[in-house]
Amino acid sequence: MRAVQITRFGGPEVMDVVDLPDPTPGPGQQLYEVSSAGVNFADTHQIENSYLAEQKLPLIPGAEFVGTPVGGGQRVVGLLDGGGYAEKVVAHDFLTWPVPDGVSDEQALAVVLQGSTAWHLLRTSAHLAEGETVVVIAGAGGVGSLAVQLARKWGAGRVVATASSPEKRQLAEELGAHATVDPALADDDPKAFTGALREANGGKPVDIVLEMTGGNVFNGSLAALAPFGRLVTYGMAARQETRSVPPGMLMQKSRAIIGFWLAHCMARPQMMDAAMTDLLAMVDAGELKPVVGGRYPLSAVADAHQDLLARRTTGKLVLDPSR
Template sequence: MRAIQITEFGGPEVLTPTELPDPEPGPGEILVDVARSGVNYADTHQAENTYLAPSTLPMVPGAEIAGRTADGRRVVGLLTGGGGYAEKASADPNTLFEIPEGVSDEAALALVVQGATAWVLLRKNVRMEPGESVVVHAAAGGVGTLAVQLAKHFGAGRVIAVASSEEKRKLALDLGADAAVDSAAPDMTAALIEANEGRRVDVVLDMVGGRVTDESVRALAPFGRLAFYGMASREQPKSVQLPNLMRFSTTVSGMWLPHAWLLPGDVVGGAMREMFALVAEGRLRPVLGQSYPLSEARRAHEDLRGRGTVGKLTLDTSA
C-alpha cells in the first residue's frame, strides 16, 4: 500500500511517500480501506516528537481516517497509535463511528477530532453556561470554526473570534462570531476586553501558548476559565501561577482528546451523534479546507504550519 512514513524526526521534510505492506490488525481491531486521511495540527508535533505521547520510529503519522470496512460500512475514526496517512489502517472499532447519510467523508473527518475537541472543551473543560462570553483563538482553523458555531448553538452570549487575517476573521463572523480580533494585536488583553464591549471575558479556548495565553488569562473575568489544548507558538506561557489563579478566581485547564474516551457514558459517541445530526440538518457547517494528494502530505504540513490554511485539511488516498 502507499503510505507516508517518517524515519527521522523533524519538520515537514521528514514526511516521505513510500510503499509498505498492508497493516496486520491486532486483537479486536479491523482493517479500514482509507478514502481520506485527516491532517491535524497535532500531526506536526508528532513529526517533531514534541507531542504529548512520544513517537517511535519508523512510523506512519495521522490519527484520523474515513473509509470503508470489509463489510461496506462508511466509517470515520480516531487511530490512537497513528497510521492514518496510508491507503489502509488498522482501527479499534470502539473509536470508529458510522457516517450517516447526508454527511461527507470530509465533513466527518472535521468532526472526529476537531469537532469532538471543540465539543469537549465547551461542555467538559469550561462548562460554558448560556449567556457567557467565549473567546476562540485560531477561529478559522479546524477546531476554531466548529467551536464558534457550537458556542453559539450552546447559547453563548457573545463569541469573540481571534484570527490572523482579514479573510479568516470574516469567515468567523460569517459562522456566527459577534466580534473578531487580529491575532497580532499588540495587547491581547485590551483587544479581548474591547471586543467584549468593555467587559472581561468568561471563557477562552486557547491552542497558541506563550504571550497569547498570558494575555488571555489576564482578560478573564472573576471565575473565568481558559482551556488550553495546544501550543502552536511552541512557546510556554509564563503567567499561569497559582497565586495569580487564586487572586483573580481564575481556572486554567488542559485537554487531550484521548482522555475523553475514558469518561463514563460514551461522551465522544454522544458528541459525534449530536454533531452528525446538526450537520445533516444544516445547523453546523464544517469548513472544509484543501484536499491534498497523499503524496503531498509534506506540502499540507508546510501550509498548516505557515498559518496559510482555513478549515479542515485532508489527504486523498486515491490521488
C-alpha cells in the same frame, strides 16, 4: 499499500511516501480501505516528536480516517493512535462511527477529532453557561470554526474569535462570531491583546477562552478573564514557553486554567460516543457547517503540512490516498 512514513524527526521534509505491508487487525479491530485521511496541527508536532506523547520511529502519522471495511460494508469515520496517512488502516471498533449518507468524508473528518475537541472544550472542560462570553483563539481553524458555531448554538451571550488575516476574521464572523481580534497584537505586548479582547466584549472581562497557541496569547488571554473565568488550553501552536502562573494570580480573580487532550476521551468511549452522535446528527441536519480547507494528494502531504504551519489554511485539511 502506499503510506507516508517518517524514519527521522523533523519538519514536513521528513515525510516519505513508501510501499509497506498492510496492517494486521487484532482483537476488536477491523482493516479498512481509506477514502480520506485527516490532517491536524497536532500531526506537525508528531513528526517533530514535540507533542504530549513521545513518538517512536519509524512511524506513519495521522490520527483519523474515513473508509470502509476491506471486503465491503458501512462507511465509517474513525480515530487512530497513528497510521492514518495510508491506503489502509486498522481501527478499534469502539473508535469508529457510521457516517450518514448526507455527510461527506471531509465533513466527517472535520468533526471526529476537531469537532469532538470543540464539543468537549465547551461542554466538559469550560462548562459553558447560557449568556457567557466565549473567546475562541484561531476561530477560522479546524477546532475554532466549529467552536464558534457550537458556542452560538449553546447560548453564549457573545463570541469573540481571533484570526490572523482579514479574510479569516471575516470567515469567523460569518460562522457566528460577534467580534474578531488580530492575535498579532500579542506578539510584542500581551497587555495590548488583553485590552483588545476586553474591548471586543464591550470593555468587560470575558468568561471563557479556548486557547491553543501558548506564549503571549496564553498570557494575554488569562489576564482578560473575569472572576470565575476559565481558560481551557488544548494546544501549543506557537511552540513558545508559557510563563508559570502563581497561585495568587488565580486566586485574585477566582480564575481557572484547565488543560484538555482528546486522548483522555478516547480512553473513555462513552465520552466520544456522546460527542460524535451529536455532531454527526447536527452536520447531517445542516445545523453545523464544517469548513473544508483543502484536499491534497497523499503524495503532496508535505505541502499540506507547510500550508498548515504557515497559517495559509482555514478549516479541515484532508489527504486523498488514491493520488
